[in-house]
Amino acid sequence: MPPSKGARLPPRTGSAGGLHYLNMRDYIAARITAGELKPGGRLPSERDLQAGAGVARGTIREALFQLEAEGVIYRKDRSGWYVSPPPVVYDPTRWDGFMSYVKAQGRSPSTETLSKTAITCDAELAEVFGKPVGSPIYLIRRRRYVDGRAVLVERIAVDPSMAPGVLAHDLDRSLTSILKSAYNISVARNRVEMQPCALIREEAEALRVKSGLPGLSVIRTSYDAQGRVVEFDREFWRHDALKISVDIGLS
Template identity: 30%
Template structure:
């Protein structure tokens, strides 16, 4: 039930409204993707000015709790997957750790001669056979990213016949004795192409996070080169910095 905010609480009205809406979002009363009432409706419901409502929504947007879309309104933001220094894990593990069911849609799988750039990253001869796998990665049924992997076929000859929609790639690779030991990632900001946007349910030119990862087995051999494009509205990179000089 919506009630007017107390005027004699000694707390600014915009702060009261921001706190109230923030708690409704965090408690699940207002759900991800839900559209909020417009500014005039919020002002009338809580008996505050439009200036108060606009300041409240601006603050919530800055906190990443709501998204303001021109011509459409204000929506509760979907949760963002923050990535910082972390263990080497799979997409499946990362999503399940957050309580989401991970799934995949195989877009392409084939055996191809390794292009020079792929061969260099995997430390194999150009033209050597590699397994080329492209998948749409989903969490809770929602598209999160597109991943394109190249793996030397000699290291896992049976990969082309594996069911990689039902099974985690890393789980399958373990059957071939390949266990990830370390990896190196390079992150870049990109704009989604028309094809990428269509698969991810986004608009063309929307922000994306591109990640290139080379993954190494315990013996030091690179066994996987992955190019990922993740949704920019659902992923961010967080770094903790330590000063090495006096500030």
């Protein structure tokens, strides 16, 4: 991989004359910033990066892991490293569902149902729905995509007494639309909580990321006009896939 005109190899450092991984990180980032490596495009292989820079394979990997942690690049299984596409802009004060606000930004959304089952309420779900521990509840687990890339995995709890048989529906569609059309249930209020998290275990596996990478946890509790909980949704987002933007007017 010869040096490009838009980005130069950083100076050699260290007693062995090799590049520090942060120097290599800066070099790759400069090529992305210059537009030589474009969003969604594949990076040169680790072997080509190593040959072009003349550094140890471990140095290349450390640089790539650093850029991944920053959200600049991401990995595809058995395919290599890619430049991260622009994040989806999300305004938690708006009522648009995932499919709507992703489409409105000229992107292509899709949903994959991973599992749907009837379970019993643990202490957390019992408190959320105001039911005794052990009460029946529906649990839906889905993975959602933007432009074919998995960006979030979610677990949605729904009260069977409000939507009996909802698990029989095609849940790759909008659940909000199903509840409204099939059960005449409309959401009148949302409470949204967001906080940084680490993507571990099944969330990391579902999003095909290295366990421990940063993510964003979004918990949404949806209520109908009578104050009943319609959905309890816990989402885990890739940290590079979402940008929070809120437009607040002052009176």
